Structure formats: C-alpha cells, structure tokens
Amino acid sequence: MAQRHLDPGTAHTADAVLASYLRAQATEFLRALRQHRESGAAGETAGAARALRRAARRISGTLHTFRPLLDAEWSDGLRPELAWLSGTLAQEHAYAERLQRLNEALHRLTAANRGGPAGPPAPRTEREAAPPARETLTLGAAKAAALLDRQLTLAKTRSHSTALGALGSSRFHAVADSVAVLASEVPLRGEDIELRKLAAAAENRLTEAVAALHDTGHPYNPDADTPWHHVRLLLRLHRYAQEVAPEDPASDIRREENRKEDEAAHALNAHRDAAEAAGAAAQAARTPRIAPATAYALGVLHADQRHQVEAARIAFRGAWQREAVGTP
Amino acid sequence: MAQRHLDPGTAHTADAVLASYLRAQATEFLRALRQHRESGAAGETAGAARALRRAARRISGTLHTFRPLLDAEWSDGLRPELAWLSGTLAQEHAYAERLQRLNEALHRLTAANRGGPAGPPAPRTEREAAPPARETLTLGAAKAAALLDRQLTLAKTRSHSTALGALGSSRFHAVADSVAVLASEVPLRGEDIELRKLAAAAENRLTEAVAALHDTGHPYNPDADTPWHHVRLLLRLHRYAQEVAPEDPASDIRREENRKEDEAAHALNAHRDAAEAAGAAAQAARTPRIAPATAYALGVLHADQRHQVEAARIAFRGAWQREAVGTP
Numbered sequence: 001m002a003q004r005h006l007d008p009g010t011a012h013t014a015d016a017v018l019a020s021y022l023r024a025q026a027t028e029f030l031r032a033l034r035q036h037r038e039s040g041a042a043g044e045t046a047g048a049a050r051a052l053r054r055a056a057r058r059i060s061g062t063l064h065t066f067r068p069l070l071d072a073e074w075s076d077g078l079r080p081e082l083a084w085l086s087g088t089l090a091q092e093h094a095y096a097e098r099l100q101r102l103n104e105a106l107h108r109l110t111a112a113n114r115g116g117p118a119g120p121p122a123p124r125t126e127r128e129a130a131p132p133a134r135e136t137l138t139l140g141a142a143k144a145a146a147l148l149d150r151q152l153t154l155a156k157t158r159s160h161s162t163a164l165g166a167l168g169s170s171r172f173h174a175v176a177d178s179v180a181v182l183a184s185e186v187p188l189r190g191e192d193i194e195l196r197k198l199a200a201a202a203e204n205r206l207t208e209a210v211a212a213l214h215d216t217g218h219p220y221n222p223d224a225d226t227p228w229h230h231v232r233l234l235l236r237l238h239r240y241a242q243e244v245a246p247e248d249p250a251s252d253i254r255r256e257e258n259r260k261e262d263e264a265a266h267a268l269n270a271h272r273d274a275a276e277a278a279g280a281a282a283q284a285a286r287t288p289r290i291a292p293a294t295a296y297a298l299g300v301l302h303a304d305q306r307h308q309v310e311a312a313r314i315a316f317r318g319a320w321q322r323e324a325v326g327t328p
Numbered sequence: 329m330a331q332r333h334l335d336p337g338t339a340h341t342a343d344a345v346l347a348s349y350l351r352a353q354a355t356e357f358l359r360a361l362r363q364h365r366e367s368g369a370a371g372e373t374a375g376a377a378r379a380l381r382r383a384a385r386r387i388s389g390t391l392h393t394f395r396p397l398l399d400a401e402w403s404d405g406l407r408p409e410l411a412w413l414s415g416t417l418a419q420e421h422a423y424a425e426r427l428q429r430l431n432e433a434l435h436r437l438t439a440a441n442r443g444g445p446a447g448p449p450a451p452r453t454e455r456e457a458a459p460p461a462r463e464t465l466t467l468g469a470a471k472a473a474a475l476l477d478r479q480l481t482l483a484k485t486r487s488h489s490t491a492l493g494a495l496g497s498s499r500f501h502a503v504a505d506s507v508a509v510l511a512s513e514v515p516l517r518g519e520d521i522e523l524r525k526l527a528a529a530a531e532n533r534l535t536e537a538v539a540a541l542h543d544t545g546h547p548y549n550p551d552a553d554t555p556w557h558h559v560r561l562l563l564r565l566h567r568y569a570q571e572v573a574p575e576d577p578a579s580d581i582r583r584e585e586n587r588k589e590d591e592a593a594h595a596l597n598a599h600r601d602a603a604e605a606a607g608a609a610a611q612a613a614r615t616p617r618i619a620p621a622t623a624y625a626l627g628v629l630h631a632d633q634r635h636q637v638e639a640a641r642i643a644f645r646g647a648w649q650r651e652a653v654g655t656p
Contacts, residue, residue: 137548298627299626300631303635
C-alpha cells in the first residue's frame with residue numbers, strides 16, 4: 001500500500017496542513033482523555049467527556065472528507081470506532097438535556113394554563129363557553145413530569161455505566177492507541193490533491209442535501225425528520241472541512257457565512273433535540289397502567305415538541321436563505 | 329318617548345336608509361322562518377336555519393351600531409332576544425362542524441404517522457434512534473375518534489331538541505312578532521345623525537380592539553382567546569354597518585378592503601373553531617375510565633388545535649396588515 005509518513009518541512013502543502021490539523025485534534029483527544037481519567041468532580045468529568053467527543057468528531061469527519069489523501073484502510077478502520085466512542089459518550093448528556101427540555105416544556109405549558117394576561121371579557125352569545133382545558137392538563141402534567149424523570153434518569157444512569165464500561169474496554173484502548181499514532185505520524189498516501197477541492201466536495205454534498213429537503217406537510221411523521229438529521233451531519237462535516245482548509249478566513253463574507261452557519265447549526269440541533277424529546281414523550285405514554293391524565297399531558301407534550309421540530313425547520317430555512325444571499 | 333315611524337319619501341336620508349335595511353332583513357327573517365316551518369329534508373331545514381340566523385345577526389348588529397337613531401327601549405329589548413335565538417339555532421351546526429374538524433385532524437395526524445415521503449437513511453451515530461411515536465398515536469386515535477363522535481353527536485342531538493323547543497316557545501313567538509313589526513314599521517327616534525358617523529364609530533371600536541391584541545406567548549391558555557373572539561364580533565358589526573352605509577362601494581380600494589376583511593373574518597372564524605375544538609378534545613380527555621392511549625391521542629389533538637389557533641392569529645395579522653396598507 002502506498003503510504004508516506006509526513007516529514008515536516010518537505011511534504012507538499014496539502015499533506016502538511018491536513019497532518020497538522022489531525023495531529024492537533026489527536027493531541028486534544030489525548031489531553032481530554034487524561035483529564036477525564038484524572039478528574040474527580042462530575043462537572044470536570046462532563047467537560048472532559050465533551051472535549052473528547054469534540055475531538056473524536058473532528059478526527060472522524062476529517063478522515064471522511066479528506067479520505068483520498070489518507071491511507072484508506074487505516075482511516076476506514078478508525079472512523080466507525082470513533083463514531084462508536086463519541087456516540088457512547090454522548091448518551092448520558094443527551095438524556096440529561098432531554099429531561100431538562102421536557103421539564104421546561106411542561107412548565108411552560110402548565111404556566112400558560114394557569115392563566116396569562118386575559119383581555120376584556122367578550123360576549124359569547126352564539127356558542128356555549130369552551131370547556132376548561134387547563135384542568136385536564138394541569139392534572140396530568142405533574143404525573144407526566146414524574147414519569148419522564150423516572151424513565152430518563154434511569155436511561156441516563158445506564159448510559160453512564162455504559163460509558164464507564166466503554167472507557168475501560170480493550171476496544172477503547174485500541175481507539176486511543178490509533179489516536180496516539182495520529183498525534184505523532186499521520187498516515188498519508190502522498191496523493192497530490194488540493195484540500196480546497198475535497199472541502200468543496202463536502203460543501204456540495206451539503207448544498208445538494210439542503211436542496212432535496214422538502215416540507216412534507218406531515219409534521220407528526222418522525223420518518224420525515226431523517227433528511228434533516230442528515231443535513232445536520234453534512235453541515236458539521238462542511239464546518240470541520242472549513243477548519244482544515246479555510247476559505248478567506250479573514251474576509252467579511254466568510255465571517256458573515258460563519259455567523260449564519262452557526263445559526264443554521266443551532267436550528268438543526270434544536271430540530272434533533274425536539275424530535276428526540278417528542279419521541280421520549282411518546283415512549284413514556286406507552287408505559288403500562290398510567291393514568292389517562294398523564295397520557296393526555298404526554299400527548300400535549302409530544303405535539304408541542306413536534307411543533308418545535310417545525311419551528312426549527314423554519315429557523316433553519318431562514319438562516320440558510322440569508323446565507324445563500326451572502327455567498328459571492 | 330320620542331318615536332317616529334318612517335313615512336317613506338318624506339323622512340331624512342339616514343332614517344330612510346336604515347329603515348330600508350332593517351325592513352329587508354326583517355323580511356328575510358320572516359321568509360326563512362316560513363321556509364324552516366315548511367321544509368321537510370334536513371338539508372332544507374339547515375339552510376333555512378342558517379338564513380334565519382344570518383338575518384337575526386344583521387338585525388341585532390344594526391340595532392346595536394345605529395342605536396342612537398332608534399327607539400332605545402324597543403331595540404335594547406329585542407337585541408338579547410335575537411342573540412338568544414341565533415345562539416340556540418347555531419349550536420347543532422357548531423357541534424356537527426366541530427366533530428368534522430376533529431375527525432379530519434385525527435385523520436391527518438395518523439395519516440402522517442403511517443409514513444410519508446422519507447428521505448435517505450442518515451447515519452445516527454451519536455444518539456440512539458428515537459422510539460416510534462406512531463404506534464402510541466395510531467393506537468389511541470381510533471378510540472379518541474369514537475369517543476368524540478359519541479360525545480359530540482349526543483351534544484348535537486340535544487341542541488337539535490333545544491332548537492326545536494325554542495322555535496315552538498312563546499319567547500320565540502314574541503321575537504317573531506317584534507321582527508314582523510320591524511318588517512312594516514321601523515321604530516325610529518327621528519334624530520339627525522349621519523349613518524356614516526355611527527358606522528365610523530363601529531370601525532373605530534374594531535381598530536382599537538385589534539391594536540390592543542397582543543401575542544401572549546401562552547399558546548395553551550384559552551383565556552388569551554377572549555380578545556380575539558371579541559375582535560371577531562366587532563369585525564362582524566363593522567361589516568354589517570358597511571352593508572347599511574357603504575363607503576364608496578364601487579371603488580377599487582373598497583373592493584380590496586372587502587376582500588381583505590373576508591380573509592380576516594375567515595381567519596377569526598378558524599380561530600374560534602380551533603379554540604372550541606381544542607376545548608372539546610380536552611373535555612373528552614376528562615371522561616372517566618378512558619384508556620391511556622385514548623387520552624394521549626386527545627392530548628395530541630388538543631395541542632394540534634391550539635397550534636391551529638396560533639396559525640389563525642398569524643393569518644389574521646397577515647390579512648389585517650395588508651388591509652392597513654390599502655386604507656387611503
């Protein structure tokens with residue numbers, strides 16, 4: 001297999017830039033890992049785990065986008081292992097955030113029901129007054145909150161154990177060894193391909209996926225979320241590629257694009273979080289022997305989160321269309 | 329009490345125009361009543377009841393807006409009776425429409441869940457797949473539909489009996505007698521007030537109520553609906569006043585305003601219908617001993633209709649802002 005380890009100062013520019021980025025991310029990965037092992041407080045551990053995931057995602061994404069420049073067998077072997085690792089480490093945090101999101105939503109929904117500013121009383125001559133919706137919801141919301149707390153805390157605890165187990169496994173040690181190799185010598189193929197060309201291909205894949213998005217008009221269909229989740233991953237790959245091979249990093253246009261990509265990424269994260277929170281509410285509603293009021297509140301909560309999914313799509317569109325205008 | 333019955337051809341213009349409008353509506357009321365009594369088929373009866381309500385609303389609204397021109401005691405006595413009548417006659421139709429609206433929403437929600445166009449499968453490496461929401465909803469939707477059908481059909485049947493009872497009551501005969509008086513001689517006070525001035529006051533009340541509307545940010549609070557229902561009634565009064573004393577009826581601006589008021593009225597009707605449908609879903613969820621899946625589907629349905637309430641407000645704002653631009 002054609003493979004060349006970078007000898008700094010002599011290799012052509014693309015290789016040097018790519019190797020430097022990967023070495024930096026690998027070093028960051030190892031630093032975060034050391035910090036994770038040494039940390040005592042929960043907050044410290046969580047910060048180290050976040051840094052570990054962050055570096056793992058960047059290494060994995062870079063191996064993917066710049067694959068033609070790298071030893072294919074080596075990077076194809078490492079990528080799924082990095083995905084497994086960052087996926088495993090993300091779970092605990094994801095459950096904690098989901099619980100917080102659902103608690104906030106329930107609070108908002110029932111606060112609304114306890115009454116807000118009401119206008120002047122209007123004559124309702126033609127129809128009889130609507131039955132009070134608030135009682136049904138307030139009744140079930142507390143029970144729904146308790147049920148979600150129980151289920152998501154359990155899932156979080158399990159994820160914590162799984163993550164601890166993973167970090168002690170031989171599978172993880174093999175990943176850490178590979179990353180340690182990367183920190184000293186990046187397995188390059190010595191191909192003469194411009195980084196910008198590969199970064200542009202990543203951007204094209206993103207642009208095409210965004211163009212293929214369509215509003216299905218089926219706001220409650222979780223299958224329709226999939227292309228949006230896919231765009232979220234492609235946007236991430238595009239942004240990592242920009243980190244490796246930035247296009248006019250100091251220009252006003254690029255700064256403006258970065259700002260808008262931040263907004264788009266934020267909307268897609270909110271989209272993912274709302275979709276998964278809606279799923280969690282639906283799953284909780286399938287718990288046997290729950291009270292009807294609990295199930296009712298979970299139904300309202302589910303629909304509320306699906307509403308947020310739609311709102312996130314609109315926010316993404318808004319950010320993205322502004323970006324298209326800014327593109328030279 | 330100063331009161332003058334209109335002698336056509338001699339009275340001043342405002343009185344003549346007002347009396348002519350009221351006589352026409354009273355005649356229409358009596359025609360619809362005759363038709364209602366003679367009709368056999370359900371469709372015919374419903375059509376006659378609609379015409380009866382339509383005329384009753386117009387007479388009542390006109391007595392209200394142009395009150396300074398009319399015998400106050402007489403019109404203040406008749407107005408609540410007309411409101412009682414049109415309210416009583418509206419119930420049956422309202423329940424039938426509410427049931428249809430909720431059935432359509434349930435159909436839409438579960439059709440969405442049976443799957444729509446799904447995009448390409450995306451890798452979901454970081455988080456585990458969301459639990460399937462569709463099963464919970466599909467399970468409960470059929471039961472929720474059956475429950476709503478039972479409850480709203482019962483309410484509709486009761487309203488039908490109440491309406492029949494009302495039409496045979498001495499209270500109704502007194503209303504019909506008053507309207508028959510109106511068809512021949514309108515009880516005018518002989519005041520010299522321009523119709524346009526009173527119509528403008530009605531328009532001002534509408535404009536002020538619209539300006540006082542604010543988005544409460546509490547989409548689930550039915551109390552926040554009240555000012556919107558009030559605007560709906562004020563828009564109706566404004567439009568009836570325009571029928572009595574039209575402002576440049578042939579002008580392009582007026583035609584454009586009519587079109588936009590149609591849109592605004594449509595949005596406010598949708599707002600009212602969605603708010604009441606949401607209330608019906610919440611009320612059904614309070615039925616003792618329903619299955620959790622039923623309650624869950626009713627929760628989703630409630631939130632869906634509250635979402636429609638919000639959408640109707642946005643639609644109203646859109647129509648109304650365009651109208652403001654068109655106003656000279």
